[in-house]
Amino acid sequence: QVQLVESGGGSVQAGGSLRLSCAASGGTYGTYSMAWFRQAPGNEREGVAALDTDGSSTYYIASVKGRFTISQDYAKNTVSLQMNSLKPEDTAMYYCAADPLFQGLGWGTWGRYRYWGQGTQVTVSS
Numbered sequence: 001q002v003q004l005v006e007s008g009g010g011s012v013q014a015g016g017s018l019r020l021s022c023a024a025s026g027g028t029y030g031t032y033s034m035a036w037f038r039q040a041p042g043n044e045r046e047g048v049a050a051l052d053t054d055g056s057s058t059y060y061i062a063s064v065k066g067r068f069t070i071s072q073d074y075a076k077n078t079v080s081l082q083m084n085s086l087k088p089e090d091t092a093m094y095y096c097a098a099d100p101l102f103q104g105l106g107w108g109t110w111g112r113y114r115y116w117g118q119g120t121q122v123t124v125s126s
Contacts, residue, residue, distance in 0.1 A: 002032065026097060033101065052104070088126045098115040
């Protein structure tokens, strides 16, 4: 059983930066695909970024490419999401997710991930 705990959310003005972290425990960390999803009120949960089980394949939704970077620290069992040039439309609850299977083109489908964190709120004001 994998446990995921997110941290690093908060409130920033447009153009600012935040770094989200997800601490993983209870599994063989290096063999999981790891992803960040977000959900704003009234919207569906959408995949933002992911790292696949091979440790090198990364994926981003178009709206965050060039602004967000997903990375992992195997020594600390954490996966991070560096978010720069934040926009009001980035406001959402952000969730960390993990799954033991390779995701490939299906990385952005929330139902493919077995383990979830509790979420951390990101609010960007204009």
